[in-house]
Amino acid sequence: MIEGKHPTTPLELWGGVECTVVRIGDEYRDQLVETGHAYRMADLDAIAELGIRTVRYPIVWERVAGDDPAAELDFSWHDERLRRLRDLGVEVIGGLVHHGSGPRFTDLLDPDFPAKLADYAAIVAKRYPWIGKWTPVNEPLTTARFSCLYGHWYPHTKDWGAFMRALANECAGALLAMRAIRAVNPGALHVTTEDLGKTFATEQLQHQARHENERRWLSMDLLAGRVRPGHMFHDTLQQHAGHELLDLLATGEATPDIIGINHYLTSERYLDERLELYPHVEPGSNGREQYVDLEAVRMPHLVDQVGPAARLREAWERYGIPLAITEVHHGCTREEQVRWLQQVWQAAEQVRAEGVDVRAVTIWSLFGNVDWRSLITRREGIYDVGAFDTRGGKPRPTMVARAAATLAGGRAVEHPIIQGKGWWQRPERFYIGRSACEPREFGHHPLLITGATGTLGQAFGRICTHRGLAHVVTDRAAMDITDAASIDAALERLHPWAVVNTAGFVRVPEAEHQPDDCFAINTTGPELLAAACHRRGIPFVTFSSDLVFDGQLGRAYLEPDPTSPACVYGQSKADAEDRVMAIDPQALIVRTSAFFGPWDRFNFLWGTLDRLAKDEDVHASDNAVVSPTYVPDLVHATLDLLLDGEHGIWHLANEGSISWHGLARDIADRAGLSPRMIRDSGGEKTDNTLGTSRGQILRPLEHALGDFMRYAEGLPGR
Numbered sequence: 001m002i003e004g005k006h007p008t009t010p011l012e013l014w015g016g017v018e019c020t021v022v023r024i025g026d027e028y029r030d031q032l033v034e035t036g037h038a039y040r041m042a043d044l045d046a047i048a049e050l051g052i053r054t055v056r057y058p059i060v061w062e063r064v065a066g067d068d069p070a071a072e073l074d075f076s077w078h079d080e081r082l083r084r085l086r087d088l089g090v091e092v093i094g095g096l097v098h099h100g101s102g103p104r105f106t107d108l109l110d111p112d113f114p115a116k117l118a119d120y121a122a123i124v125a126k127r128y129p130w131i132g133k134w135t136p137v138n139e140p141l142t143t144a145r146f147s148c149l150y151g152h153w154y155p156h157t158k159d160w161g162a163f164m165r166a167l168a169n170e171c172a173g174a175l176l177a178m179r180a181i182r183a184v185n186p187g188a189l190h191v192t193t194e195d196l197g198k199t200f201a202t203e204q205l206q207h208q209a210r211h212e213n214e215r216r217w218l219s220m221d222l223l224a225g226r227v228r229p230g231h232m233f234h235d236t237l238q239q240h241a242g243h244e245l246l247d248l249l250a251t252g253e254a255t256p257d258i259i260g261i262n263h264y265l266t267s268e269r270y271l272d273e274r275l276e277l278y279p280h281v282e283p284g285s286n287g288r289e290q291y292v293d294l295e296a297v298r299m300p301h302l303v304d305q306v307g308p309a310a311r312l313r314e315a316w317e318r319y320g321i322p323l324a325i326t327e328v329h330h331g332c333t334r335e336e337q338v339r340w341l342q343q344v345w346q347a348a349e350q351v352r353a354e355g356v357d358v359r360a361v362t363i364w365s366l367f368g369n370v371d372w373r374s375l376i377t378r379r380e381g382i383y384d385v386g387a388f389d390t391r392g393g394k395p396r397p398t399m400v401a402r403a404a405a406t407l408a409g410g411r412a413v414e415h416p417i418i419q420g421k422g423w424w425q426r427p428e429r430f431y432i433g434r435s436a437c438e439p440r441e442f443g444h445h446p447l448l449i450t451g452a453t454g455t456l457g458q459a460f461g462r463i464c465t466h467r468g469l470a471h472v473v474t475d476r477a478a479m480d481i482t483d484a485a486s487i488d489a490a491l492e493r494l495h496p497w498a499v500v501n502t503a504g505f506v507r508v509p510e511a512e513h514q515p516d517d518c519f520a521i522n523t524t525g526p527e528l529l530a531a532a533c534h535r536r537g538i539p540f541v542t543f544s545s546d547l548v549f550d551g552q553l554g555r556a557y558l559e560p561d562p563t564s565p566a567c568v569y570g571q572s573k574a575d576a577e578d579r580v581m582a583i584d585p586q587a588l589i590v591r592t593s594a595f596f597g598p599w600d601r602f603n604f605l606w607g608t609l610d611r612l613a614k615d616e617d618v619h620a621s622d623n624a625v626v627s628p629t630y631v632p633d634l635v636h637a638t639l640d641l642l643l644d645g646e647h648g649i650w651h652l653a654n655e656g657s658i659s660w661h662g663l664a665r666d667i668a669d670r671a672g673l674s675p676r677m678i679r680d681s682g683g684e685k686t687d688n689t690l691g692t693s694r695g696q697i698l699r700p701l702e703h704a705l706g707d708f709m710r711y712a713e714g715l716p717g718r
Contacts, residue, residue: 018365019058051408118176197267225252260326392695551686597631
């Protein structure tokens with residue numbers, strides 16, 4: 001390893017805003033617009049409040065230039081925001097092209113692309129001469145692969161020669177752009193970013209792995225002037241890109257001052273030709289062989305060879321140039337996002353102690369991203385949360401934001417969930433040699449869940465196991481929620497870090513005849529739990545119902561709407577809300593409705609299919625409208641809100657509403673059963689749709705119903 005000095009300054013926390021502007025066919029997609037950052041100036045203050053003092057920020061070519069190269073450039077949006085960042089004391093790393101191919105008057109295969117980018121860079125540098133760090137082209141190799149080798153993005157070619165030309169154009173564009181910038185600011189630094197993940201393979205596919213592992217360095221090699229005669233890709237680059245570009249790049253003028261590594265859990269790959277071992281994985285091909293391309297973290301024999309520390313060491317050994325991790329993001333559950341951030345931070349600190357010059361770790365992306373699971377090629381509206389959740393209009397800080405503020409302040413992230421392992425470290429992740437989920441020790445601070453015999457309590461237990469969250473699910477014998485002494489004893493015995501109450505009297509019609517029992521469990525129980533948790537400073541979550549409303553409002557109910565229960569059950573829940581909030585305003589109350597899940601048979605959908613399969617009548621009102629809620633979605637969202645430290649009343653229901661009669665017909669159609677036995681039971685017209693003023697977190701109902709049909713085992717009629 002190259003000898004380096006041990007860093008004397010602390011590891012910095014940088015931030016990044018997902019700013020991809022990519023052309024798909026004739027249409028551009030703009031992540032600043034899709035995440036809403038384009039419309040929110042207050043986002044910049046939120047970044048600064050985390051303690052972040054350096055941010056990767058876009059001055060993206062496509063957003064400034066129009067279709068006509070002679071048209072005037074519009075910097076108004078950027079002027080306002082860059083001025084605000086400067087006022088906040090936040091240093092900017094200016095980005096000019098982020099996965100794009102430029103405005104319509106150019107593209108990655110345009111021979112004049114480098115010169116046109118340089119012209120733009122010169123104008124930008126003169127306008128913002130105080131910006132000292134620049135990324136002219138983000139991830140040039142990745143962008144060239146996705147645009148010209150795989151055809152995902154414009155110009156949508158699938159050609160090796162086009163890929164080589166595009167990559168050389170991007171790198172030459174970066175060189176000329178930095179030359180233009182340094183004509184204005186001679187001390188400007190070139191921060192080049194790339195995904196430098198590694199490929200592993202079986203013995204038979206080692207040749208393919210060697211090819212990909214040399215290719216992964218190609219953008220950095222070009223910029224650093226290393227692609228000369230004798231380099232593995234010199235001849236093919238010269239053939240397809242020409243000697244002029246290669247000669248220009250061989251000068252090393254574009255050598256990065258800082259190499260930014262964008263490392264993801266999917267960055268490291270494993271190639272295996274034994275297709276029969278992976279029947280669930282779609283194979284690919286290099287034109288000669290078929291093989292599967294898998295996440296390397298899922299292969300047990302690679303455990304000691306994967307991870308950010310190994311890739312940082314490789315980059316330092318190859319170039320000896322200061323490093324930064326310029327994207328840290330994991331589109332997963334909240335604790336997994338924080339575990340991944342923590343692991344990357346610790347890896348950076350580890351290699352710094354070995355003498356590797358790592359300057360920073362970057363939270364990416366601060367305001368999330370949209371449709372990156374399909375590389376933005378499909379408009380599905382799938383939003384992955386970042387440090388902030390923007391679905392409520394005003395960005396809401398998440399657990400990731402709290403962790404970021406902690407790291408920026410020079411402190412270690414501490415939370416009981418950090419003790420758990422991420423999915424990429426747990427034995428059940430492996431494709432081969434897959435282990436059953438190992439029993440997890442409760443530890444000193446598990447999550448305590450009441451209601452062990454109920455649908456919701458069992459779902460919480462199942463999903464906590466899946467998410468690697470230590471937990472205990474109690475029944476009435478272990479903790480009677482209507483008995484203060486029993487609650488105190490359980491809390492003293494288990495020392496939970498939070499309590500989720502899923503216990504309840506759920507038989508709505510019977511509540512009219514058993515009001516004492518209903519109020520004891522639904523009202524007194526949450527009240528006693530809230531008081532006991534509040535005394536100990538333990539976060540508390542409990543569940544309420546759409547039946548706190550009478551269904552006569554004439555629109556969807558929002559969280560601030562006054563309650564108006566029309567039944568004993570609804571009154572018991574409304575009273576519980578009032579009492580819990582009076583005791584602890586920091587408690588989290590989740591209102592939900594008509595939930596259904598794949599793991600139990602005690603729900604309306606299962607009952608409907610069961611009766612239809614037996615050719616029995618199904619009675620369901622077409623007058624009563626509700627917001628059916630998929631239990632897995634409900635549980636995941638509740639856990640995320642709990643980890644985010646949210647409080648107050650939240651409506652969690654899948655987006656959309658439907659009558660009970662309409663729901664019965666819908667699920668019958670999905671199951672291929674005749675709806676002729678579904679009868680409209682009539683009754684009073686009510687609409688208990690749960691809307692939200694806090695952000696629609698759960699996905700559309702139709703997607704949830706699709707998953708119910710896909711994952712529910714042993715459905716009647718199948």
